[in-house]
Every structure is written in structure tokens, then in C-alpha cells.
Amino acid sequence: MRTTRVSQETKRVADALSTSKLRGTRRSIVNGLPSSDDALDATEGAGKRDVPSAPSSTAPSLGKRKRDGMSTSIAKASDENAAFVRRSSRKVPKLESDDIKREVKPKAVRPPKRIKGPNGALVVDPPPNWEKVYDITAAMRKRVLAPVDTMGCENLAEETRSPRDRRLQTLVALMLSSQTKDTVTAVAMKNLQDSLPGGFCLEGLLEVEPEELNLLIGKVGFHNNKTKFIKAVAVILRDQFAGDIPDTIEGLVSLPGVGPKMAYLCMSAAWGRDEGIGVDVHVHRITNLWGWHKTSTPEQTRAELEAWLPREKWHAINHLLVGFGQTICLPIGRRCGECDLAKQKLCPSAVASSPVKRRVKKEVVIKVDDLEDGVVVKTEEMAVQEDVGIKVEPEVEDDC
Known part of the structure; x- marks a missing residue:
């Protein structure tokens, strides 16, 4: 059915008035303004109701009432807390200094001081308590047998050989010990003593073939290079040093495969x-x-130690610390729980350790005698032992 233009315009006006009425109602709720009905009556000229004036400043709005209510509740809560604090008669106990247990950590060791003497020479002040540390370490070394005590380079030479041959064997043992455990070095030295033609002497090293020599020392580290060095050293000793090893540091370090450490140990x-x-x-x-x-x-360590360590301890300190490093102060997994220096707070690098449980297999053999033939019953028991200290891993290398 068709509608006239007048009816269509009337519909638009009605829709517009209904939308404005809804919006006016929402605004009137929030701001306290007159509703859209009042505005519509005023525009239509009804004149029956006056438009109410805007709310005065004394009339509180909805947001203000909320804020006032929140501030009132906060004030009440603070008053209640204050009253609770006033009613509490408990006093906070004071902690005495004796009740606080503080862990005493080892102090950092002061490095040696370098002081110029009256004549301009450099004088090095030794570290504090170094003698106490040295003596405690020596006492610990006496309780535990280290590989260097029985298989060190200075213990591998044959006592039945001449002094010249023993010096040569000591030098070769030092050359073999580089990057090698003492146990492996001892086995290689035993092979040379038993297998070289004419025994372990300069003539035997000159006569042996490089391939055979390499097989005899094949278990040591870098045995291919050491085979070349030993053969070259034998020729140099024969041609330049009258068949004996050099008796100076300069002569020893001139040999192939011999460094300062080997030279000083060999001289000693x-x-x-x-x-x-x-x-x-x-x-x-x-x-x-x-x-x-x-x-x-x-x-650098050698120069620092020689600046203040007494000369009579120069030979002993190597043997002392090598054994200490093989048994307690290991390169991997230091046993600080067994170290007396850590217990007396003398080692600034000590670390906390915990017991490590190890499984040990025990075999128990029981013989039954009441039978004619006799029956042997074999059983196994697993026992758990606690080892104080950090788990020890295999050592990579040992030097004499």
C-alpha cells in the first residue's frame, strides 16, 4: 500500500523524537538534567511544566558520592587498625648479637708486596700465614700416598746403572711425563729399561729404531713427537756434551722437547x-x-715464588704440591671437605662439599658342611658408603 508524503515525514519526525527521548533519559540519570520528555514538551509549546534548573553546587553528584563513600570506608579501616595497634600489648623482642649465627668466611689472602730496599733492590713481602699453610699441607701429604711418591720422575732411574746413565734416565722420564700421568710414565720407563739394546743408556737410545722406540712409549701423550725429541737429544748429547746431559739451565733448555720446568727439575x-x-x-x-x-x-708463577720463598724449599715445593694436587686438591672435583686448610679457613678458594654415596659390592662365600659333598653358596651384598667431599672425576694429566 502506498503512503503519502505527509505520512512519511510524520514517521521520520516520530523516529527522531523517540531517539532523542532515549538519549535525554540517559543523560538525565547521570547529570541530573531534565529528561527528554520535558524538553519535548517545552519545544512543542505545552508550557505545562517548567524546565528544572541545573543542579546547584551543593547537590552532590553520583561520582562525588562514590568518592565520599570510599574515603569514609578507608578512614574507618585506618581507625580500626589504629585501635588494634593500641590494644596490642606485645613487644617485639630484640635480637642479641650472640643469637645471630654468622658463617665465618675465609678472608682473601693479601698478595705479596713489592718494596724497594735501601740499595734500590726489589724486596717482596711473602703472603701472610704462608708457613702455616705450607706446614699443614706437608702434614696432610704424610697421611696419603700419592702417585708421585713412588712413580715420580726422580724415582724411576735404575739404581744399578752408572751416575751418567741415571741422569739420562731422569731427563728422559721428565720428557715423557709432559701431559701424561705418572702411572703411564712409569710403565713407559720400564719398557725402555727392559727392551732397549744394551739397556737404558745413551748407546741404546742411539741404536734403537724410531719405530720401535715409538712402540715402547706409545701410551704416553704425544708419543710421536717425543720419539723424535728423544732421538734428537741422544745425538746432541753424543756430539756436543760428551755423552752426558748438560749441567746448566741454558744447556738443558737448548735440547728439543725440554722446557724451563723440566730443566729446573732435572738440575735438582x-x-x-x-x-x-x-x-x-x-x-x-x-x-x-x-x-x-x-x-x-x-x-710467572715461578718468578713470583722465587722472589720470596726460601731457597731450601725450592725443590720440596714441587713434590709437595704435585702430590697434594693428585690426592686432595684435584683439578676437577676438589675434596675441600677433607682438606685441613678449608677446615681452618686458610684457603680462600674452598668450596662447600657434601657427602657422596658410593655403592660397594661385597661378596660373601658361605660353605655348608653338613652335606656330604659340601655346597658352596655365593651371595652378593650391596653396601652404601659415604665419602665426604665432591665427586672426583678422572684426572686428565699429571706432571712430575
Whole structure:
């Protein structure tokens, strides 16, 4: 059915008025303004009701009432808390200094001081308590047998050979010990003593073929290079040193495969002269852990130690710390729980340790005698033992 233009316009006006009425109602609820009905009556000229005036400043709005209510509740809560605090008669107990248990940590060791003497010479002040640390370490070493005590390089030479041959064997043992455990070095030395033509002497090293020599020392580290070095050293000793090893540090370090550490140890073990300290990985590592110095190479450690350590201890300190590094102060998994230095707070690098449980298999054999033939019953028991300290992993290398 068609609608006239007048009816369509009337519908638009009605829709517009209904929308404005809804919007006006929402605004009137929030702001307290007159509703859209009042506005519509005013526009239509009804004149029956006056438009109410805007709310005065004294009339509180809805948002203000909410804020006032929140502030009132907060004030009440604070008053209740204050009343509760006033009613409480308990007093906070004061902690006495004796009740607080503080863990005493070892103090950092002061490095040696370098002071110029009256004549301009450099005088090095030794670390504090170094003698106490040295003596305690020596006491611990006496309780535990280390591989270096029985298989060290200075113990591998044959006693039945001549002094010249023993010095040569000591030098070769030091060359083999680099990057090699003492147990492996001892086996290689035994092979040379039993298998070289004419025995372990200079003539035997000159006569043996390189391939055979390599097989005899094949278990040591870098045995291919050491085979070349030993053959070259034998020729140099025959041609330049009258068949004997050099008796100076300069002569020893001139040999292929011989470094400063080997030279100082060889001078002490073979010739009985302490020209310097033989610093290997154990001496370098442990003295830095003790805080005696902060060095990055064994040669720097040797220079630092020789500046203040008494000369009579130059030979003993290598043997002392090598054994200590093989038994207690291991390169991996230090046994600080067994170290007396850690217990007396003398080692600044000590770490906390916990018991490590190890399974030990025990075999129990029971013989039954009441039978004619006799029956042997074999049983196995698993026992758990606790070992104080950090789990020890296999050591990578040992140096004499």
C-alpha cells in the first residue's frame, strides 16, 4: 500500500523524537538534567511544566558520592587498625648479637708486596700465614700416598746403572711425563729399561729404531713427537756434551722437547742443585687458589715464588704440591671437605662439599658342611658408603 508524503515525514519526525527521548533519559540519570520528555514538551509549546534548573553546587553528584563513600570506608579501616595497634600489648623482642649465627668466611689472602730496599733492590713481602699453610699441607701429604711418591720422575732411574746413565734416565722420564700421568710414565720407563739394546743408556737410545722406540712409549701423550725429541737429544748429547746431559739451565733448555720446568727439575734431581723452582700445572694452580699471587702462566708463577720463598724449599715445593694436587686438591672435583686448610679457613678458594654415596659390592662365600659333598653358596651384598667431599672425576694429566 502506498503512503503519502505527509505520512512519511510524520514517521521520520516520530523516529527522531523517540531517539532523542532515549538519549535525554540517559543523560538525565547521570547529570541530573531534565529528561527528554520535558524538553519535548517545552519545544512543542505545552508550557505545562517548567524546565528544572541545573543542579546547584551543593547537590552532590553520583561520582562525588562514590568518592565520599570510599574515603569514609578507608578512614574507618585506618581507625580500626589504629585501635588494634593500641590494644596490642606485645613487644617485639630484640635480637642479641650472640643469637645471630654468622658463617665465618675465609678472608682473601693479601698478595705479596713489592718494596724497594735501601740499595734500590726489589724486596717482596711473602703472603701472610704462608708457613702455616705450607706446614699443614706437608702434614696432610704424610697421611696419603700419592702417585708421585713412588712413580715420580726422580724415582724411576735404575739404581744399578752408572751416575751418567741415571741422569739420562731422569731427563728422559721428565720428557715423557709432559701431559701424561705418572702411572703411564712409569710403565713407559720400564719398557725402555727392559727392551732397549744394551739397556737404558745413551748407546741404546742411539741404536734403537724410531719405530720401535715409538712402540715402547706409545701410551704416553704425544708419543710421536717425543720419539723424535728423544732421538734428537741422544745425538746432541753424543756430539756436543760428551755423552752426558748438560749441567746448566741454558744447556738443558737448548735440547728439543725440554722446557724451563723440566730443566729446573732435572738440575735438582740429576745434579742436586736448586737453580730454580719447577712449576707444573699443580704448583701453578694451587698457589693461585691459595691467593699467593695472581698469575696466568707457570713461568710467572715461578718468578713470583722465587722472589720470596726460601731457597731450601725450592725443590720440596714441587713434590709437595704435585702430590697434594693428585690426592686432595684435584683439578676437577676438589675434596675441600677433607682438606685441613678449608677446615681452618686458610684457603680462600674452598668450596662447600657434601657427602657422596658410593655403592660397594661385597661378596660373601658361605660353605655348608653338613652335606656330604659340601655346597658352596655365593651371595652378593650391596653396601652404601659415604665419602665426604665432591665427586672426583678422572684426572686428565699429571706432571712430575
